[in-house]
Amino acid sequence: MKATDMQREWPAIIQGGMGIGVSNYRLARTVAESGCLGVVSGTAVDTVFVRRLQLGDANGDMRRALSHFPWPAVVERVLGEFFIEGGKLAGSAFRLLSLPAAEMSRARLEVLVLANFAEVWLAKEGGGVIGINYLEKIQTPTLASLFGALLAGVDVVLMGAGIPSSIPGVIARLARWEDAELRLSVEDNQQDEPVQMRFSPRELFGLPALPLRQPQFLAIVSSHVIAKALQKKANGPVDGFVIEDYTAGGHNAPPRKARRGEAVFASGFSSADVPDLAEFRALGVPFWLAGSCATPERLRAARAAGAAGVQIGTPFAFCDESAILPELKRDVVERAKRRRLSVVTDFEASPTGYPFKRIVREEQPEEIAALRARARVCDLGYLRRPYHDAAGRLGYRCAGEPVQTYLHKGGDEADTANKLCLCNQLLATIGLAQERDTGVELPLLTAGEELSEIARFVGPLQSSYTAGDVIRFMQGRAPAA
Numbered sequence: 001m002k003a004t005d006m007q008r009e010w011p012a013i014i015q016g017g018m019g020i021g022v023s024n025y026r027l028a029r030t031v032a033e034s035g036c037l038g039v040v041s042g043t044a045v046d047t048v049f050v051r052r053l054q055l056g057d058a059n060g061d062m063r064r065a066l067s068h069f070p071w072p073a074v075v076e077r078v079l080g081e082f083f084i085e086g087g088k089l090a091g092s093a094f095r096l097l098s099l100p101a102a103e104m105s106r107a108r109l110e111v112l113v114l115a116n117f118a119e120v121w122l123a124k125e126g127g128g129v130i131g132i133n134y135l136e137k138i139q140t141p142t143l144a145s146l147f148g149a150l151l152a153g154v155d156v157v158l159m160g161a162g163i164p165s166s167i168p169g170v171i172a173r174l175a176r177w178e179d180a181e182l183r184l185s186v187e188d189n190q191q192d193e194p195v196q197m198r199f200s201p202r203e204l205f206g207l208p209a210l211p212l213r214q215p216q217f218l219a220i221v222s223s224h225v226i227a228k229a230l231q232k233k234a235n236g237p238v239d240g241f242v243i244e245d246y247t248a249g250g251h252n253a254p255p256r257k258a259r260r261g262e263a264v265f266a267s268g269f270s271s272a273d274v275p276d277l278a279e280f281r282a283l284g285v286p287f288w289l290a291g292s293c294a295t296p297e298r299l300r301a302a303r304a305a306g307a308a309g310v311q312i313g314t315p316f317a318f319c320d321e322s323a324i325l326p327e328l329k330r331d332v333v334e335r336a337k338r339r340r341l342s343v344v345t346d347f348e349a350s351p352t353g354y355p356f357k358r359i360v361r362e363e364q365p366e367e368i369a370a371l372r373a374r375a376r377v378c379d380l381g382y383l384r385r386p387y388h389d390a391a392g393r394l395g396y397r398c399a400g401e402p403v404q405t406y407l408h409k410g411g412d413e414a415d416t417a418n419k420l421c422l423c424n425q426l427l428a429t430i431g432l433a434q435e436r437d438t439g440v441e442l443p444l445l446t447a448g449e450e451l452s453e454i455a456r457f458v459g460p461l462q463s464s465y466t467a468g469d470v471i472r473f474m475q476g477r478a479p480a481a
Helices: 025-033 045-054 061-066 072-082 106-126 142-151 167-175 201-205 224-233 277-281 296-304 326-337 367-372 403-408 422-429 451-457 467-474
Strands: 013-015 038-041 130-135 156-160 180-184 195-199 216-221 240-244 287-290 309-312 341-346 356-361 385-388 394-397
Touching: 013 025, 013 038, 013 467, 025 038, 025 106, 025 130, 025 467, 038 106, 045 061, 045 072, 045 106, 045 422, 061 072, 061 106, 072 106, 106 130, 106 142, 106 201, 130 142, 142 167, 142 180, 142 195, 156 167, 156 240, 167 180, 167 216, 216 224, 224 277, 240 277, 287 296, 296 309, 296 467, 326 341, 326 356, 326 451, 341 451, 356 367, 451 467
Parallel strands: 013 309, 038 130, 130 156, 156 216, 216 240, 240 287, 287 309
Antiparallel strands: 180 195, 341 356, 385 394
16 A cells, blocks of 8 residues: 555544543544544543542533433433532542452443543534544453443544554444453463453443444554554454654553664663554554654654654643643743753653653652652552462452552562552642542653653743644644744
8 A cells, every 4th residue: 555545534643642631522622623633541531530520520511421421310320429519528538439340330330431421522522533542451441431432422442552452343343232352461370261351232221222333443552563463463453553652751662672783772762662664654554653743844754754644642731721730731831941851761660560751840859759658559440450369369459559468469579669659640640639648649740752842832921832832833834932
């Protein structure tokens, strides 16, 4: 297939699906209204959803979306459990959902479906093309989450952080209202006995209430090797790839072993981690480049290399429409203008063991120490890893939970060193921090290595910019400030 064929009918700009909740429905809707692909984050969206309800849903968006859900009785049950008129009392804790697991109650599954439905429905209010981003590593919420997004008419499903070979088939089955299964990845599985998660739309909601359209599926990968494996082993079509390199924010793929003569970079990555675009062109499907791509020159170069376009995260993360707390965004923008911040690749922070990009704000050296000093508690559980104990029973553990708890579950103490609670701390970043007797959860900021370049979107007297500013700049319709 020629490069020009691969570039047809797809937007040149994809807005990254940044979690937890950073890529919310407001940001995705704004981007989609501009003719680009707006993407909401599906990571922990159920917790984001119930915390918005507990804060009183001041603008009424959640309830407006839920009024379009086909089963009002489900909506009534969930609102009755989590909605607080006027919002929870200041200083009180958020009510928690039960932790996600291979088997969940009907009520827990309903929350997952509703949360994904609401986020996609609100994003699509503007009439644009909307995608939702999930992580392969966070498996237990996937089936119910996908069904909720399908009910709202999501146009594209994007998934990375692993090899999502089962997802195309799962999407197809759910779109036909058929039962879907997903094999759970389990550690210490001595007998290699498969653990299958199952979701039945008809058992949960009855006979099909409306036809569902099957969305496109884009896999987020770091190398052509993974892309080829997906094309060969996936149980359905992979419609394209987002090629995310080691400069992108959030989690990165682990560095590959550098061969003799290959350049090793200060971040710990090397030229071995640079994607081979010739190999991607040979796959014959559209692809987008991601990681430090937010300039018109990078967009033109990507398309000249055969890409359909680029995916952009960091500039959208700190624009007005994203969910990051306004005061945090203003601080980052001002520091970017003065080059008073940097991005480091932290190989210890994430409980997943994957490298994680972390913002370092100069003159605040105590920030990381404060994040690590929190009293360890794992009460959200999205990054827990399933394992089998000595008796073959299924359990869950997280390297960020209390160390003794992790050891009791058979974990290695070395895995717990300097781990952060990404779940709680990323929720704090968007204004949904849990309040505890031991203190309020602190925010954690992540971004790609191009972070300082967001200064190009603001003038000398400005401290903020919009998603529209980013898009106009990328399209060559506005000069850099």
